Amino acid sequence: MTHKELKNKALKNISVLKQYDELEPEFSLLKGMLMARREIGLSQAQIAERMGTKSPAITRLESSLSSGKHSPSLATIKKYAQALGCHLEIKIVYNNSRV
Structure with missing residues (x-):
């Protein structure tokens, strides 16, 4: 079974779907970070050097977002973001069910 198939199967469970939806902002941020790093062609070690830290710190940063811990x-x-030559944008967006 592929990762995508397993994910789709798990998301059919309402409680799993709810937890997944709650983590969506973190998943979205991680996806953006990883895509930008790959598109620019930098390794974790290169990002770490630009940030003035060690490679394991970047590994922890990227994995912490995926684990939600x-x-x-x-x-x-x-x-x-600056180490990638990018900038960070943050938005606050209304939910569909505004009170």
């Missing part, structure tokens, strides 16, 4: 600070994410 730790939320890195905005300052750290901003430094990561």
Whole structure:
């Protein structure tokens, strides 16, 4: 079974879907970070050097977003974006069910 098939099967479970939806902002941020790093062609070690840290710190940063166990600070994410030659944009968006 592929990752996509397994994910789709798991998301049919309402409680799994709810938890997944709650983590969507983190998944979206991680996807953007990884896509930008790959498009620019930099390794974790190169990002770490540009940020003035070690490669394992970048590994932890990228994996923390996928695990949902730790939320890195905005300052750290901003430094990561700057190391890529990018900038960080943050938006607050109304939910469909505004009160």
